[in-house]
Amino acid sequence: MHELCNWLLRFLILAAALVATSCAQSSQTQHLQQVLGIGLENLILSTLYNDAPRQNASYDFIIVGAGPAGCVLANRLSENPNWTVYLIEAGGVEGMFHQMPVLAAYLQGTHSNWGYKSTPQKRACFGMYNNECFLPRGKVLGGTSSINYMIYNRGNKRDFDRWAAAGNKGWSYAEVLPYFLKSEAANLAGLEDSPYHNRTGPLSVEDVQYRTPAVHAYLKGAQQAGHPRTDYNGESQIGASYVQANTLRGRRHSAYRAYIEPIRYQRKNLHIVTMTRVTRVLIDPVTKRATGVELMYRNKYYKVRARKEVILSAGAFNSPQLLMLSGVGPADNLKAIGVPIVKELPVGKLLYDHMCHFGPTFTVNTDRQLLNIAHLNSTVVKSFLLGNPTTMLSSIGGVEALTFFKVPSSKEPADMPDMEIITVAGSLAADQGTALKQGANFKDELYDKVYRPLQVSRQDHFSFLIMQFHPKSVGRMWLHNRNPFEWPRINPKYFRNEDDVQFMLEGIKEAIRITQTPAMQALGTRIHDIPLPGCEQHNFGTDDYWRCSIRTLSYTLHHQVATCRMGPESDPSTVVNAELKVHGIKHLRVVDTSIIPFPPTAHTNAASYMIGEKAADMIRGDWQ
Known part of the structure; x- marks a missing residue:
């Protein structure tokens, strides 16, 4: 019934968009921008993906970020009906225009993009205002796979x-x-x-x-x-x-269409919340164990607990940001901004x-x-x-x-x-x-x-x-x-x-x-x-x-990697080990393209799915 209602809703909104498109012939550019700005479907569908947090609620797994790796993890871990999974996404839900591949460039000017930009570059980006290259990253259920150019390239x-x-x-x-x-x-x-x-x-x-x-x-x-x-x-x-x-x-x-939409109403153990910002990982400073996350939902702070693991799948910028906000990162940076150091690691020190x-x-x-x-x-x-x-x-x-x-x-x-x-x-x-x-x-x-x-x-x-x-x-x-x-x-x-x-x-x-x-x-x-x-x-x-x-x-083309580099703990440039566990912190993993250790011979979207699939097997191996 839920799926039927969902598709009926899409049909009605698509029909309205077609009328708008047909009626605005005076300026192709203007009517496209107007139609893209409707946002109605995104607003309504977001309400269907809001399992609102409860203070101190407890889940087996908390997944932060619903990009390709996060969506894969949510799907695979929730296959076990005895496990509860909470998937947290900062953005909303795809609308009809996300599904039109030719509009990829337009999506980077919407709220589905975090809107990151580089610092002014000294040797590049001379054709950009203030020498700042824009760095698109997906802020939507599906992550960057919902706003990118859909190129599938695994690598060498x-x-x-x-x-x-x-x-x-x-x-x-x-x-x-x-x-x-x-x-x-x-x-x-x-x-x-x-x-x-x-x-x-x-x-x-x-x-x-x-x-x-x-x-x-x-x-x-x-x-x-x-x-x-x-x-x-x-x-x-x-x-x-x-x-x-x-x-x-x-x-x-x-990732949303492939891994989340087909199972959304079949698995009662998978809870999803959108339009929600995780502000830090809760880490016990004595035991060095991740116990949950702090998040903001509708202007109110909540703490949600993880019985087994917290998994950061927030991408090459947000995963390292959350680690540092939680006290895991370079000592000089954490001291400079007044964050108590829980574990010194070279988070963000490398970026390819x-x-x-x-x-x-x-x-x-x-x-x-x-x-x-x-x-x-x-x-x-x-x-x-x-x-x-x-x-x-x-x-x-x-x-x-x-x-x-x-x-x-x-x-x-x-x-x-x-x-x-x-x-x-x-x-x-x-x-x-x-x-x-x-x-x-x-x-x-x-x-x-x-x-x-x-x-x-x-x-x-x-x-x-x-x-x-x-x-x-x-x-x-x-x-x-x-x-x-x-x-x-x-x-x-x-x-x-x-x-x-x-x-x-x-x-x-x-x-x-x-x-x-x-x-x-x-x-x-x-x-x-x-x-x-x-x-x-x-x-x-x-x-x-x-x-x-x-x-x-x-x-x-938003292929940033290595900000949470994978490698043995003996390598001082690494943040997570081969099982994607954060060095020195229990029950905390990073599962996204930030763990890729070298610039790949690829676009990174395909690798993100692979990383999610492999991590899901490693996690199941640990807990089953």
């Missing part, structure tokens, strides 16, 4: 073997692959019999059915340039491929992230066949709502293909890519400056000079994102004060090491080389050569120009 075999070699027993590729497979329900053309994919898990991984002429030409061109076709989640990452996405029949399939270059951009001679918000109309919306997975609304934020390759100066093994080219069916101009530009904090001057001409001409165009997998630049995060409602300070120190800029330069050159192949030239592919503000002193296309552009069009 050597990534996990390195984890194991660093003292993390049980984390080799052979040992984690079963957990990737456990989570996956693959629907990928040509890979039906692949031993690297499973078809029966909770999380949908499928081909994006909306594809533009540019991506077909790109993949042919990539092969002409020497990049083999590959399944980058299979035997070898090296090569080019259409993107594999966490969508289900053309709709976003987040994948920095991207947004561009270059190319025009082609097709007409209205690539993404542009101007092409969105009531017919497209209606078709999507009726279940058609091939409309532009099913494009995962424009991402169409991934290419993994090595650069000449690489010192990594031959089967471990250094760079990724992400092929995008548009640019900052594709949404007329309403989402990507704002979500990345790009300056108006930059947009007006370089991208507005594309908006005005409406000429079909596409872009590349160039991403480096193994940066040498290392950042950190810390707390400015002990206020749990104030953001931590985050300094990724992008491009502090000059080698990272050189790798990005090699990536740009390779992307340009692919566009010069016969397949790409058949589309009339031509580089968009308006120079960036601040880079005009360099001749467009020279190495010095691209180095300037790299530092200007800096863009992160």
Whole structure:
């Protein structure tokens, strides 16, 4: 009955949205922003996920944060009917617009995003106001899987073997692959019999059915340039491929959709509360045992107790923040903000992230066949709502293909890519400056000079994102004060090491080389050569120009890791052990991407599910 009511509610709100979309033809941009701002479904659905806290209530497991790892844990631990589980999420619940993959960039400007930003960068983010890179993180039931670009990329075999070699027993590729497979329900053309994919898990991984002429030409061109076709989640990452996405029949399939929604009303032992902030973990200073959490719900503080464990799955920024607020962290930082030290650990001392270059951009001679918000109309919306997975609304934020390759100066093994080219069916101009530009904090001057001409001409165009997998630049995060409602300070120190800029330069050159192949030239592919503000002193296309552009069009895909690094207690850079237990604190684990010890050869969303699945087995092994 609950599920029926839920779906009826969704249907009514979707119908209202369709009417709003059909009636506001005067300005495509304006009506999309108005519809996105409704928030009605999110507000109503949030009330269905509020098992309000009771003072000193007791659960077997308390899970803080409902991102991919947290949702997996809530599902798997509540399979045992004798255990009670309390899942606590700071944000609300997904609405209909979360399910429209093409709107990913818009979601980063909503309350579903924490809204973090870096400290002003000295060597990057020159195209952003105050040199601050925005750092999107999901604040919603489903976490970042509910606002990201849905790219499913597990990583390289050597990534996990390195984890194991660093003292993390049980984390080799052979040992984690079963957990990737456990989570996956693959629907990928040509890979039906692949031993690297499973078809029966909770999380949908499928081909994006909306594809533009540019991506077909790109993949042919990539092969002409020497990049083999590959399944980058299979035997070898090296090569080019259409993107594999966490969508289900053309709709976003987040951790919430995959792991929570199907079981919400079947398991009375799983309690969920949304719009609730955990302010600290309760740790006995004498026994060093985590006993519960303090939280704020509707402006009132509560303490909730954990009989077995407290599990932090709050992400690469919030998990370390909560540890430090609870007295677990670097002595200098805790003393500076007046938090009594329970256990000194290097929380937040390490921060790795994948920095991207947004561009270059190319025009082609097709007409209205690539993404542009101007092409969105009531017919497209209606078709999507009726279940058609091939409309532009099913494009995962424009991402169409991934290419993994090595650069000449690489010192990594031959089967471990250094760079990724992400092929995008548009640019900052594709949404007329309403989402990507704002979500990345790009300056108006930059947009007006370089991208507005594309908006005005409406000429079909596409872009590349160039991403480096193994940066040498290392950042950190810390707390400015002990206020749990104030953001931590985050300094990724992008491009502090000059080698990272050189790798990005090699990536740009390779992307340009692919566009010069016969397949790409058949589309009339031509580089968009308006120079960036601040880079005009360099001749467009020279190495010095691209180095300037790299530092200007800096863009992160929220792959931050290592703030609660995993490793043996004898390693002074680590926070949790191979079982994800916090060093020196009983009954407290961290289960999310903050434990990843090195920059992965991957986007981090897939790994987050794997970490949750593996942790659930370790926890069950301890308590059963």
